[in-house]
Amino acid sequence: xxxxxxxxxxxxxxxxxxxxxxxxxxxxxxxxxxxxxxxxxxxxxxxxxxxxxxxxxxxxxxxxxxxxxxxxxxxxxxxxxxxxxxxxxxxxxxxxxxxxxxxxxxxxxxxxxxxxxxxxxxxxxxxxxxxxxxxxxxxxxxxxxxxxxxxxxxxxxxxxxxxxxxxxxxxxxxxxxxxxxxxxxxxxxxxxxxxxxxxxxxxxxxxxxxxxxxxxxxx
Amino acid sequence: xxxxxxxxxxxxxxxxxxxxxxxxxxxxxxxxxxxxxxxxxxxxxxxxxxxxxxxxxxxxxxxxxxxxxxxxxxxxxxxxxxxxxxxxxxxxxxxxxxxxxxxxxxxxxxxxxxxxxxxxxxxxxxxxxxxxxxxxxxxxxxxxxxxxxxxxxxxxxxxxxxxx
Numbered sequence: 001x002x003x004x005x006x007x008x009x010x011x012x013x014x015x016x017x018x019x020x021x022x023x024x025x026x027x028x029x030x031x032x033x034x035x036x037x038x039x040x041x042x043x044x045x046x047x048x049x050x051x052x053x054x055x056x057x058x059x060x061x062x063x064x065x066x067x068x069x070x071x072x073x074x075x076x077x078x079x080x081x082x083x084x085x086x087x088x089x090x091x092x093x094x095x096x097x098x099x100x101x102x103x104x105x106x107x108x109x110x111x112x113x114x115x116x117x118x119x120x121x122x123x124x125x126x127x128x129x130x131x132x133x134x135x136x137x138x139x140x141x142x143x144x145x146x147x148x149x150x151x152x153x154x155x156x157x158x159x160x161x162x163x164x165x166x167x168x169x170x171x172x173x174x175x176x177x178x179x180x181x182x183x184x185x186x187x188x189x190x191x192x193x194x195x196x197x198x199x200x201x202x203x204x205x206x207x208x209x210x211x212x213x214x215x216x217x218x219x
Numbered sequence: 220x221x222x223x224x225x226x227x228x229x230x231x232x233x234x235x236x237x238x239x240x241x242x243x244x245x246x247x248x249x250x251x252x253x254x255x256x257x258x259x260x261x262x263x264x265x266x267x268x269x270x271x272x273x274x275x276x277x278x279x280x281x282x283x284x285x286x287x288x289x290x291x292x293x294x295x296x297x298x299x300x301x302x303x304x305x306x307x308x309x310x311x312x313x314x315x316x317x318x319x320x321x322x323x324x325x326x327x328x329x330x331x332x333x334x335x336x337x338x339x340x341x342x343x344x345x346x347x348x349x350x351x352x353x354x355x356x357x358x359x360x361x362x363x364x365x366x367x368x369x370x371x372x373x374x375x376x377x378x379x380x381x382x383x
Contacts (some may be wrong), residue, residue, distance in 0.1 A: 001223045003259045007232035012259045042273045047281075056281060059258075061273045064381040074380060075258060075277065091284035095257025181382050191224070 002097050002191060004070075013138050014075045014095055015183055018120050019102035020112035021053070021081035024141040027170040028102060029060045029076055032180060035173065041065055047156070052078040074184065081116065090123050098187045099180055102170075103158055105140050105148040110157070117158060131163065135186040138165040138180045144172070161210075206214035225255065226356045234348050239264035242341040244260065248325040249308065253345075254279050256318050265324075268330045279312060279322055302331070313338050315345045318353070 003012040008072040017025040026046065033044045042061035049055050063071060079089040093099075101120060103113045124130055139158050142148065151167065159165055164182050168175025227235075235253065243251045243264045252272060253262035258280035260272055287297040301312040311323040311334050321342060323334055 003255060003257070003261070004224060004226045004262070005232065007229045014257055014259070043271050045274050045277065056285070059274065059277045061277070067381065068376045083346060088285075088290050091281070091288060094284060095255070095259075177382060181379070184381070 002187075007018045008071075009069055010073060011073060012073045013097045013184075013187055015098045015100065015187070016079065016092055016096045016178075017076065017078040017102055018089070018116065019081055019085070019141075020104060020109060020116040023080065023081060023102045023104040023109070023113075024168075024170040025078035025102050026054055026058050028100075028139070028141075028168075028176050028179070029058050029078055031170055031173045032062070032076065032174045033060055035177070036062060053082060053192075054078055055085075056080065056088050073116055076180075082192075083115070083119075086119065086123075089119070090126060093123050093127055096127070096129075096134070098137075098183045098190075100137050100139055100183050101158075102139045102141050103154065105142045105154065105167075105182045106145055107147050110149060113158060132161065135183055135185045135190045136163050137186065138163055139168045139170075139175060140165065141168045141170050141175075143167045143174075144167075144169045147178075156167055224356060225352065226359060227261070227352055228355075229309050231348060235345065236264065236346070238341055238344050242337055245258055245337045246323060246325060247329045248323050248334070250322075250324040252276065253315070254320045254322065256280055256283060256320065261319070270351045275322070279320055283312065283314070283320055288291050300335075310337060310340070311335070313342055315342050319345070319349050321345065 002014075004010070005012075017028055019025050026048075029044065033041060040063050042063075045057075045059040046054070047056040049056070057080070058076075060076040062074045062076065064074065065072065077084070077092050079092050099120065101117060103109075103117075119129060124134065140151065140154050155165065164186070166175040166179045166182065168179060170176055231283065239251050239262055243246070248265060250263065250265040250267055250270060250272075250274075252267070253261040254276040254277070255261060258277035263272055282301065286301060290297045297314070299314045301310075303310040303312075308324055309331070311325070311331070311342040312323045313323075315321050321338060323338055325334055381382050
């Protein structure tokens with residue numbers, strides 16, 4: 001649910017980074033925070049345990065600029081990835097405008113990826129969404145590690161419907177902003193075309209010529 | 220409610236701001252703000268300078284969400300009022316309808332009883348304003364009048380420019 005304030009000429013959008021524990025959701029936000037102009041960002045809030053695992057959520061407000069005279073503000077959230085924090089994940093998905101699913105590319109984390117993706121689908125359904133009716137991007141993180149699953153296999157298992165995807169190394173920033181830009185673009189399109197029929201059409205055909213929006217894309 | 224945007228026009232914004240201004244004077248408060256349950260700031264009044272209102276808005280919504288989760292475990296729908304007492308400043312949080320949160324920050328110059336009383340009256344006044352806003356947003360959604368959207372003429376370049 002985006003919030004548009006015509007009086008203040010502001011548009012607010014909530015993007016949630018979802019994925020299994022230790023897949024790199026917080027690292028994504030930390031990189032965005034580090035690389036964003038101080039004038040454009042608020043304070044990053046991390047509610048973490050003593051071992052730095054996300055307890056409730058991370059929150060990063062970004063004011064990146066104006067479009068057509070409206071100041072656009074992105075509110076980036078992560079969810080706690082650990083299985084037993086499901087109640088927190090459900091709460092954070094409330095009012096979500098777009099989801100980035102961060103998958104861990106390591107062989108031994110495939111089962112956790114599948115479990116987390118199923119959990120996302122279940123929790124989205126409780127809010128009246130599914131992955132075809134909400135702006136959605138997949139990020140395959142940790143591509144620099146030696147024991148990663150081939151991209152084709154990840155795609156086959158985690159992205160059979162061909163949502164836009166990016167390979168990433170969040171620690172170094174590879175793919176981080178590409179992912180964020182993509183979810184922002186798709187959010188705009190969904191926002192503009194609010195009927196379900198048009199949204200589904202857009203998955204098959206890009207709106208902008210040469211754009212990766214509306215089709216699968218890599219980095 | 221899936222996919223519904225909340226759109227606030229000048230007229231509604233002025234009504235909301237006037238209510239907040241009235242409330243802050245009545246309770247002699249420091250800061251008052253309205254947040255939606257998704258954590259987005261709607262309006263504020265008082266000494267907001269020096270306070271990270273965006274973060275406060277997000278954490279308030281998280282707080283309300285977590286408390287609602289606790290309430291449901293007890294068989295309650297939700298708790299409509301929360302109160303946090305500090306050494307200097309206190310935070311009073313109240314729900315306006317089902318989707319909006321009214322936050323009042325006050326210090327020893329105010330009394331909790333007065334805050335509770337005045338906030339209750341403000342909630343009664345703000346409720347219909349937001350009901351109207353949501354009705355209009357729903358109507359706009361159903362009428363599919365995208366031509367009025369500020370996004371109507373958006374291009375990919377506009378989006379790229381946001382990220383520098």
